[in-house]
Amino acid sequence: xxxxxSPAIELRGASKAFRTPSGALHTAVRDxxxxxxxxxxxxxxxxTGCGKSTTLTLVSGLEEPTEGExxxxxxxxxxxxxxxxxxxxxxxxxxxxxxxxxxxxxxxFRGTPKAEAKERAREWLxxxxxxxxxxxxxxxxxxxxxxxxxxxxxxVNDPEILLMDEPFSALDVQTRALMSDELLDLWAGTGSxxxxxxxxxxxxxxxxxxxxxxxxxxATVKEVFTIDLPRPxxxxxxxxxxxxxxxxxxxxxxxxxxVRITRERGAGNAA
Amino acid sequence: MQPETAxxxxxxxxxxxxxxxxxxxxxxxxxxxxxxxxVYGTRLLLLVAVIGLWEWFARAGIIDPxxxxxxxxxxxxxxxxxxxxxxxxxLWEQIWYTLYExxxxxxxxxxxxxxxxIALGRVRFLADVLGPYIKVLNALPRIVLAPIxxxxxxxxxxxxxxxxxxxxxxxVFFNAFQGAREVDRNxxxxxxxxxxxxxxxxxxxxxxxxxxWIFTSLxxxxxxxxxxAIVGEYIGATKGLGLLVSASQGTFNAAGVYAAMxxxxxxxxxxxxxxxxxxxxxxxWKPAEPGTER
Numbered sequence: 001x002x003x004x005x006s007p008a009i010e011l012r013g014a015s016k017a018f019r020t021p022s023g024a025l026h027t028a029v030r031d032x033x034x035x036x037x038x039x040x041x042x043x044x045x046x047x048t049g050c051g052k053s054t055t056l057t058l059v060s061g062l063e064e065p066t067e068g069e070x071x072x073x074x075x076x077x078x079x080x081x082x083x084x085x086x087x088x089x090x091x092x093x094x095x096x097x098x099x100x101x102x103x104x105x106x107x108x109f110r111g112t113p114k115a116e117a118k119e120r121a122r123e124w125l126x127x128x129x130x131x132x133x134x135x136x137x138x139x140x141x142x143x144x145x146x147x148x149x150x151x152x153x154x155x156v157n158d159p160e161i162l163l164m165d166e167p168f169s170a171l172d173v174q175t176r177a178l179m180s181d182e183l184l185d186l187w188a189g190t191g192s193x194x195x196x197x198x199x200x201x202x203x204x205x206x207x208x209x210x211x212x213x214x215x216x217x218x219a220t221v222k223e224v225f226t227i228d229l230p231r232p233x234x235x236x237x238x239x240x241x242x243x244x245x246x247x248x249x250x251x252x253x254x255x256x257x258x259v260r261i262t263r264e265r266g267a268g269n270a271a
Numbered sequence: 272m273q274p275e276t277a278x279x280x281x282x283x284x285x286x287x288x289x290x291x292x293x294x295x296x297x298x299x300x301x302x303x304x305x306x307x308x309x310v311y312g313t314r315l316l317l318l319v320a321v322i323g324l325w326e327w328f329a330r331a332g333i334i335d336p337x338x339x340x341x342x343x344x345x346x347x348x349x350x351x352x353x354x355x356x357x358x359x360x361x362l363w364e365q366i367w368y369t370l371y372e373x374x375x376x377x378x379x380x381x382x383x384x385x386x387x388x389i390a391l392g393r394v395r396f397l398a399d400v401l402g403p404y405i406k407v408l409n410a411l412p413r414i415v416l417a418p419i420x421x422x423x424x425x426x427x428x429x430x431x432x433x434x435x436x437x438x439x440x441x442x443v444f445f446n447a448f449q450g451a452r453e454v455d456r457n458x459x460x461x462x463x464x465x466x467x468x469x470x471x472x473x474x475x476x477x478x479x480x481x482x483x484w485i486f487t488s489l490x491x492x493x494x495x496x497x498x499x500a501i502v503g504e505y506i507g508a509t510k511g512l513g514l515l516v517s518a519s520q521g522t523f524n525a526a527g528v529y530a531a532m533x534x535x536x537x538x539x540x541x542x543x544x545x546x547x548x549x550x551x552x553x554x555x556w557k558p559a560e561p562g563t564e565r
Contacts, residue, residue: 062460080463092461096479096556105475109466137556157465 006074008161008193009036009059014068015218016054027218028054032068034212034221036161041187041194043204045255046214047262052197053089055219056163059195060084072161082110085159085192087167093138093149100125100134102149106157124152127186144175148182155186162187162194169198180207180235188232201255205247206235213254216261223254340525348530352515359514362534368510369500370538372428376435377496383436384443384492385485392451392481393473405444413437417503426509435499439492446488450481483557486550493542497535 014032017025028051036042046052057063058070061080070077072084093102103121108114125131128148138146147167154162167183168176180203187194198204204211211225227247229238238244322342328334329341336344352362359365391398391405417434424430454477462476504513512531519527 060464062463082466084464086461086464088457088461090457092455092457094458094462094476094479098556105462105467106465109462109468109471139557153465 006071007035008038008040008073009034009195010069010071010074011035011055011058012069012071014058014065014070016051016058016063017066029058029220030218031220032058036193036195036210038193039191040210041196041208042210042212043196043198043208044212044214045198045201045204045251046219047216047255047259048199050214050217050258050262051219052199052214053165056086056165056195056197059161060086060163082157083160085154085157085162087150087154087162087164089166089169091138091143091146091150091170093146093153095138097137098134099130099136099138099141099149102138103152103156106153110157120156121152124156127155128152128182143171144179147171147179151183151186155190158190158192160192162192164194164196166198167196168203169200176203177235183207184231184233184235201248201251202239203235205229205244205251206233206238211251213251213258216258216265222258225251225254337523338525340529344526345529345533348524348526349533352530357515358518359510365510365512365515366534366538368428369497369504369512369535372431372500372503372511373435373493373496375428376432376499377439377493379432380436380439380492380496381443381489384440384488385447388444388447388449388485389451389473389478389481392448393477398448409441409445413441414498414502417499417506420503421507426507431500431503431508431511431513434503435496438495438499442488442492442495443485446484447481450484451477453484454480482553486553489546490543493546494539497539497542501535 011032011034015027015030017027020026032055034042034055044052044055054063058065059072059077061077061084064077072081094105097105100118100121103125104114104117107117107120112120122131122134125134128151130145130148130152133141133145138149141149150167168179171179184207196204196207201211205227208227211227213222213225214220215222225247229241229243229247325339326342329336329339356362357365391401414434416437417430420430420433424433458476458480459472462472467475500511501513501516504511505517506513508514512535515531516528519525519531
């Protein structure tokens with residue numbers, strides 16, 4: 001019952017503190033309240049190192065919150081669920097597996113028979129345009145192609161929730177715009193909810209329905225902006241629209257302040 | 272091939288630069304070939320010089336041939352063993368015994384080392400409990416265990432296998448342990464998110480990424496296995512190359528000792544070649560290291 005009506009992700013007063021190697025307690029996020037509706041694309045922006053990624057690890061179940069609650073589809077998160085897909089910042093494809101075998105990994109781990117897994121993997125490889133590369137090993141691909149493999153490997157599991165941790169930050173600018181468009185295309189058909197962490201404000205506005213601005217660390221939600229740009233969007237084109245610039249200016253006035261605080265702190269530490 | 276067809280198609284004005292570039296390519300290929308010839312030639316010359324000097328010094332009496340022997344005598348010794356057999360039986364039998372003991376000990380040591388290394392690398396509790404003991408055992412000079420194994424297991428192959436095992440186990444263990452510890456955390460997280468159970472993470476993420484660590488130790492450890500077998504045979508045996516060494520030493524036959532050494536070196540090189548071959552097959556997924564051909 002509740003799983004049908006409840007939002008896809010809910011964080012209620014979630015905090016996470018880590019023990020640093022020197023023994024001190026480092027709070028990454030505090031009092032996090034955030035709701036992601038079903039089928040919604042939410043981008044999280046914030047100053048570097050503020051704890052954006054920690055938010056994702058809490059939702060994925062890789063880490064547990066120190067305080068507060070994390071709910072996925074109305075259920076508290078306990079361990080890693082099967083609803084979640086995660087695209088990492090660094091390459092996380094298996095270098096000893098071929099492209100096809102990498103994309104098959106998810107279904108195979110979840111007990112899908114080999115033939116069916118292969119069929120589904122081929123389908124997703126076709127969608128990301130890597131059909132002719134299925135026998136290659138990751139080191140034989142470009143950075144953009146490896147990212148496509150990672151996307152296919154994530155989407156093949158049909159995740160209800162897609163968590164992305166600065167997935168395109170290691171790519172060059174052109175490839176990045178291309179991948180963003182591709183991501184929007186892939187996502188459009190699935191109806192899954194996306195949480196996309198980035199430090200690039202332009203990217204976040206171009207992609208998302210909602211942009212969440214985090215404060216300087218320990219991070220918490222500062223403001224949430226709704227992006228009313230029409231879909232379907234083309235990343236390179238939407239950037240030129242006057243409404244885009246308006247939104248950009250509005251969000252930057254909020255985000256810029258946090259970036260400044262972080263920078264001053266960094267300077268203070270260095271002095 | 273490309274430049275030649277280009278030459279045929281294009282008009283004469285473009286002919287010249289195309290020709291010049293083919294010439295340059297050929298010159299470069301020639302230079303590379305010359306360098307290769309030079310390296311191999313010098314290598315051969317060095318070998319001939321060392322062996323020739325040894326032979327000459329021994330014949331001229333600059334070094335005492337009784338103690339140092341000489342290449343021609345060593346060669347005669349190898350021929351005699353190969354054609355007429357040794358005092359302990361045919362030469363091939365001796366080689367086979369040593370190889371069998373080394374290989375058997377190596378396989379047991381590698382399996383035990385890999386299993387325990389991966390287990391301790393994955394299970395924190397085991398590592399915490401057993402860690403100090405393994406360090407202590409590793410600190411022991413294990414080669415002195417060979418006489419003890421001789422007492423325990425007798426003159427047969429079992430005592431040599433045992434000393435090969437203890438020599439092989441530790442390097443393999445430490446590499447497997449390190450390999451399991453240093454697995455990319457992103458890969459493990461990714462596998463878990465994709466739905467892998469703990470067992471699958473171990474089998475399909477930890478073990479594949481530890482294989483390059485383990486293989487490094489396999490090369491070294493096969494040498495150790497041979498050492499274990501030879502030392503065991505040297506101390507006391509009924510067959511094997513180590514026995515040939517000790518028997519030759521007992522009869523003041525320096526050529527015999529050297530001959531056994533040469534045979535051992537050849538055996539070790541062949542085994543190493545086999546390992547490298549297997550490694551290349553297994554690591555097709557790895558990018559070639561810069562500057563090496565695969």
